Amino acid sequence: MDELESEIRTDYRTGYYSVIVPGREHRPVELEMEDEGAKNLKDCPFERDTVDRKNLEIMHVNEPWTSMVIRNKFPELNGSTPLEYGKGFFSYISGYGYNEVLIETPDHFEKFEDMDIKKSLEWINTLIEREEDLYSRNYIKHVMVFKNYGASGGASIGHSHTQIIAWPETLGIQELELQKMRDYRKENNTCLYEDAVKKESERILFETDSVAAIAPYGSRFAGESMILPKRHVNYLMELNEQEKEDLVEGLKTIIRTNVKMFGRQSYNFVIHESKTEEEYHMHIEIYPRLSNLAGIELGQSVFVNTTVPEEYAKKFRETKLSV
Ligand SMILES: [Zn+2]
Ligand SMILES: [Zn+2]
Structure with missing residues (x-):
């Protein structure tokens, strides 16, 4: 080296x-x-x-x-x-x-x-x-x-x-996600993320004609969410004008609402996308940093989430109305 x-x-x-x-x-x-x-x-x-x-x-x-x-x-x-x-x-x-x-x-x-x-x-x-x-x-x-x-x-x-x-390579979580999307397609002949938008009704934060925001069922972090185009889009360059607008405005709404719900907090968001893999459905994940990683997370990669995603979603919908 x-x-x-x-x-x-x-x-x-x-x-x-x-x-x-x-x-x-x-x-x-x-x-x-x-x-x-x-x-x-x-x-x-x-x-x-x-x-x-x-x-x-x-x-x-x-x-x-x-x-x-x-x-x-x-x-x-x-x-x-x-x-x-x-x-x-x-x-x-x-x-x-x-x-x-x-x-x-x-x-x-x-x-x-x-x-x-x-x-x-x-x-x-x-x-x-x-x-x-x-x-x-x-x-x-x-x-x-x-x-x-x-x-x-x-x-x-x-x-x-x-x-x-x-x-130089697609690594880590993106690689895992891609495998999940492929396996799901093989079994169901549909897109995992498009089905998630249909199935996650209880945990939908909001939606427009072109995008949906969800607190995923198995979220790792308190207040975790994702926003995605409803259409099968692999990466940013494929978004149409309406999707771009709805995505950026939706992302800002999530951050603003999280500030209202949790107070000013550190956060990360990550755009998950792939230019090379047609199966990949792009999405943006948002993680408010409300707790530190501890022994269970570090030692076992099993995450302890003390906010039930459906309760976060419910409170988000109530709070968002008044933003
Ligand atoms: Zn898709
Ligand atoms: Zn400056």
Whole structure:
């Protein structure tokens, strides 16, 4: 392993993957809570003048600087090509890939869920533009988009941003989900996620003609939800205009309603999608970070969820009405 290159290692005990990243000790100090970011405005690396001054590599900019994509200074994946696959007892893939950050707004204090529809559509269209570019590169099989918000969500910078990571393989939960979708199709000849929209009635948070939001039956986390297009769509680029609008507005509604229900909390959302697998039904998962992982979760990968998903859904529907 090169001293500065990362590596995707398979844990021989479980088959789980870990990205081993050297040299991350220089990462910015984690914030206590996102609002503390206000104190750090002067040092914020996502202000336009800082981006210019530090000569950060700009991948895309929506003029006049309404949002911008830069290369992540602290990448998880930075290995060199050609890809290397280590087989045998210690198996690994070289940590090749791209890490980018979409700075959603020039306003240090504006929150994702408070952006207007125009900005939200710019957000999703910018992601699509970046995905198109990243998927066109050699060795890239999966582009992952996610947001970390707040210290417990793993955010190290308060200024609203989304992360994009382009991977050399489809790994982990996405791989498991794909297998589930395939098995379900084989048995039922229908799409698992489309059937979920029909069967989850008790746990539907809301729906429009084109999208549905659900608190899934077996949710791992309190207040976990997902929002998905009703039509079978593999990845962002295939969404039509109505689906894009309903997805971004729905995502904001979920975050806003969660804040109303649980108070200001850290959260993550992750866009699950696949360009290469036709069976894959894209969806966005949202996890409010209301508790820490403890022994049962870490030791057994069995999650303890103290909020019954159908009760969360019921309360969500009542709360949403008054948002
Ligand atoms: Zn800022
Ligand atoms: Zn489907």
